[in-house]
Amino acid sequence: MADEKRIDEKTGTQFVGHEWDGIEELDTPMPRWWLWTFYATVIFAIAYCIAYPAWPLISGATKGVLGWTSHGQLDRELSAERERRAPIIRALAATPIEQLHRDPRLFAAAIEGGRSAFKVHCAACHGAGAAGSKGYPNLNDDDWLWGGDLAAIQKTLEHGIRQPGDEATRQSMMPAFGRDDILTAAEVQDVVAYVRVLSKQQPANAASKRGAAQYANNCAACHGNDGKGNRTLGAPNLTDPIWLYGGDHAALTDTITNAHGGIMPAWGKQLDPVTIKMLTAYVHSLGGGEAATGRAAAAPAATAAGAK
16 A cells, blocks of 8 residues: 555656556546547537437437438438529420520530439440440440431430330331341351442452342342431441441351341430430530531431441
8 A cells, every 4th residue: 555655756646556577657647638628529429419310229310409310411402402403404394405505505504414314324335435335336426327416316315226115216127137047148148248348348259249139139128229228217327337236247247147136225214304305415415416407417327326
């Protein structure tokens, strides 16, 4: 007990009576600033538990006297954002898609809204930059299968491509010439050779000359005698270098033999009309958007982002 009352001469602090390897412990008090800070945090914690949801219960948590919740705050913020955007949404809803470009500020707002919607709904297939991949069209170029003006893009978005249950969906069907024995394997190769000549990938030869006759009998009705396609039928242009499934010999053989028929959702059944308009504006702005007249009328055979 005597050791517990001993005072260290240098510091004037009492020893606590503990010793380790000749080192004795002093009962040095904590700094007052630290103690007051600690007491303040305790008081703050108690006040927080009273004011806000804090203690978990079996089916929820304590409510807190202020009635605040993170869900409530989010709802208020979303409501404020909806109120801020309401004038733009109303203007978009009231503006026909063909007239949207006449108001540059409204069109710019639609593009930004469409950019966000594209990331959520479209990027999974077309890519974050809308460049597409094999089987998924590139939306940055100026090749369109069904049309690249605002009205055509809107219709494609609303009704999709080969969407079951939508009577207005974009619909086209290429026969599986090889798989269904419409053409023999040799005849398929001849058509491949002719298509590669049309697309300037190889010079004419005996196979392509034979393929020209097969093309005239089996393909020209949709793709045209010159191979430039037909938007009314959704038939792609075969003369340019843009291909959805590939334009090399093996890819063309597979396409002519088995055909391809991808499906795009009818977004009109899932998204509201204003979101469809914003997506339309964004896709139109990517680089290949056409005017309602002019280029669109002059190039009726362009393809939907190389959808061949």
